[in-house]
Amino acid sequence: MSSYGDRPLVLVIDDPSALPDQIWQALEAAGAxxxxxLLRALHTGDAEEAERLLGACGPALVTDHPGLLSRWHDDAWARENAGxxxxxALWLDGGALPRPLGRERGPDxxxxxxxxxxxxxxxxQVIARTDASAIAVAVQDxxxxxxxxxxxxxxxxxxxxxxQLTVEGKTGEALTTLAVGLSVAGDDGARRELSGLAVFVAAVHGDLVEAxxxxxxxxxxxGGHRVDPxxxxxxxxxxxxxxxHAAARRILERAGDRHRDLRMAKAFLLVADGDPQAAAALRSTMNGTHPLLRALDDAAASGGAGAPPRLVDLSLAQDAPRPRLHAAVREFAAARRFAGPTTAAVLAQRIADLAAMHGMSWPLGLLDGEDGDALAGLLGRHAPSFLPAPAMAQLTDAEVEVLRELAAGGTEAQIARRVFRSVNTIKTQRRSLYRKLGVSNRADAVALAAQWGIAPASRGVDRG
Structure with a gap:
């Protein structure tokens, strides 16, 4: 392209198909x-060149230019010949669905x-023939x-x-897949998409610290990136x-409801505001089996009487934090009725540890008023205070475990033997958690742990 002074001249082509070959050649020679x-390749029916350009540039070639391929959205030639x-690219640009799997081999x-x-x-949707786990592993290996x-x-x-793994409730696998993707993302757009997805998946998973x-x-x-909704x-x-709730409402009002994920979040806000009927009406506009939609179905099944008893049963894999806290809450309620006070106290502490470690609280809505009061009595505080303080939210799971071991007592060598780590690892994690908590010694760290309800670890047997 030519320029005038320091300012480049921008040529806008309204109808690329109307340009003769000589003009295209001149544009390419000038560094188009x-x-x-890409438009030139499609205009001339060169599917291989279009595939090569997209292979070199990636999805950003289309996502950075919305509507770029609009002329070919429903084009029969493109559907039949596209790699x-x-x-x-056509799907991302709003075009027709691709043809069924056929002659592709290898990376294609x-x-x-x-x-x-x-x-x-x-x-x-969950499609049996689409094994997202196998595809992710195949790419990684x-x-x-x-x-x-x-x-x-x-x-x-x-x-x-x-x-797809998130839709299937395999949020742990989804987070692992995103971590691998982030390690290979080569541009800011890809990193933004993967990191934005990781925030959402971690929130559904129940690890709000990670989110x-x-x-x-x-x-x-x-609003300019496809992951922003x-x-x-x-x-x-x-x-x-x-x-x-007010902050959630402001966020959703700014973002609108054009995207499925925004509508699911808005339905949860309606449930939290005590309007399950409106939430059910919004839910009815969305098809599929996403874990959040299943939770909304559970809310509707409760009949709108008080807090939905199964609102947080997200049908996630059982290694996710939410089902683990969900199970602890149900076990606590059962223990109060059928077991002794010691069992109930142990389960109450497990609830507090899980809520503090992962920064979540939804499953606590499973407790009825009497059980909630009993839990508060055993722990000395009500459910909202189970969420971690900002400093606590920065700790990793391993650092929380070391903090509990520090509270239990013993030397670093003894702690290392109890948790099957090296002494150097314990020292590194201790220094890291001290820095995050803003303390310089064990006594202050243990005092903060007690303040936040992080119980000392069970001493058990020192594996010396």
């Missing part, structure tokens, strides 16, 4: 951008299968030449698999978790 070259990258087949994950997750062939699309594959950690790495919601929904869920 990749999006113009997996062009099919994915991985991309085509991952696109099925992307589409089924967008619809909130693939030889280097496959990684090179995927190029900038590798991060998109991890994001698509994570979305807040990821949130610190993502810029504020601008999901990120806004995660912000609303985090605000609801902290009991700040």
């Amino acid at each position: 951008r990749a999006d113009s070259r 997996p990258r062009l099919q994915w 087949r991985l991309l085509a299968r991952a696109l099925r994950c992307e589409i089924s997750a967008a619809r909130g 693939a030889p280097r030449q496959v990684w090179e062939a995927l190029g900038p699309w590798r991060a998109a594959v991890h994001a698509a698999c994570a979305r 807040r950690r990821h949130r610190q790495t993502v810029p504020e919601v601008s 999901t990120l806004a929904a995660a912000d609303a869920l985090i605000a609801l978790e902290a009991g700040d």
Whole structure:
């Protein structure tokens, strides 16, 4: 392109198909951008060149230029001849669904299968033939030449698999997949998408400490990135978790309800505001089996009488924090009726530890008034105070365990033997948690642990 002084001249092509070949050749000789070259390839029916350009540039070539491929959304030639990258680009741009899996092999087949994950997750469906776990593992374990062939699309594959795994309730696997994707993301757009998804998935998973950690790495919601609606929904869920309904409402009012994740978060806000009928009406506009939708179904099944008794049963894998806290709450309620006070006290402390460690509170809504009062009596405080203080929320699970061991007593060597770690690891984690808590000695750290309800670890047998 030519320029005038320091300012480049910008040429806007309203109808690329109307340009003759000579004009296209002149533009390419002048250094036309990749999006113009992609349009040229499609105009001339060169599907291989379109695939090559998309392979080099990644999804950003389309997501940075909304509507770029609008002319080919429903084009029969494009649907029949497009490779997996062009099919994915057309889907991202709002075009028709891709054709069924066919002749793709190697990396192209991985991309085509991952696109099925992307589409089924967008619809909130679990499709038996779409094994997101297997695709994520296949990409992670693939030889280097496959990684090179995927190029900038590798991060998109991890994001698509994570979305589908979340719909299936496998939020732990989704977080692992996103972590792998973040380790290979080559541009800011891919990192923003993966980190934004990680905030949302961690919130659904029940690890609000992890959700807040990821949130610190993502810029504020601008509305310009395709992950921003999901990120806004995660912000609303985090605000609801902290009991700040007003903040959740402001977030959702700014973000609107054009996206499925925003509508799910809005339905949860309606439940939290005591309007399960309105939540059920909003839920009826969304199809699929997303864990949050199942939870809304549980809320509707409660008949709107008080707090929904199963609102937080998200049908997640049992290693997720929410089901673990959910189980502890149910066991506590049963222990009060059928077991002794010692068992109930142990379970009460488990509830407090899980809530503090992961920064969540929803499953506590399972308790009726009498059980809630009994829990507060055993722990000396009511449920909202189970959530960690800001400093506590920065600690990792391993650091919380070391803090409990410090409260239990013993030397660093004894603690190392009890938790099966090296002495150097214990020293490193101790220094890290001291720094995060703003203390310089064990006594102050233990005092804060007691203040936040972090009980000393059971001493058990010193494995010396």
